[in-house]
Amino acid sequence: MVIAQSSEYSISSYKEEGTKAPNVHYIGEAWLHPILHDDDDFNYNITKAKFKANSTLDWHKHSSVQILIIVEGEAYYQERDKSPVILRTGDIIRCDKNIEHWHSSTKNSNVTYLAIYSGKEPTEWTAVLTQDEYDKVAKTLSTN
Incomplete structure (x- = not known):
């Protein structure tokens, strides 16, 4: 019977809180946890982000496709020149490369999401x- 996990494997957890992000490109409170970054074989990053209610990112874009997977809570998401939407636990949204967008927690709900994107740029x-x-x-x- 094996009691402890073998140290032969690199095991981490997405459940870790992460590091409080410097308040540079957002309003409010956010924590970031780089789950998988700079892996030459995978070529994509996976970051867990947790935003307190009433927190938001600035407009931005990526040189690759970005996938957001809402793990818990509710988020706002908007692409330039399109209407904003609410994303809820379990929702997955794809943002094509070089599309200007923003995403955030909602006014009254925290949100935790996984962001999958290329880390080359x-x-x-x-x-x-x-x-x-x-x-x-x-x-x-809130009125819709």
């Missing part, structure tokens, strides 16, 4: 999403 931050813009989205989506 850094995220390109394109515009600030102001608290006023975020509040307008929250108000619009």
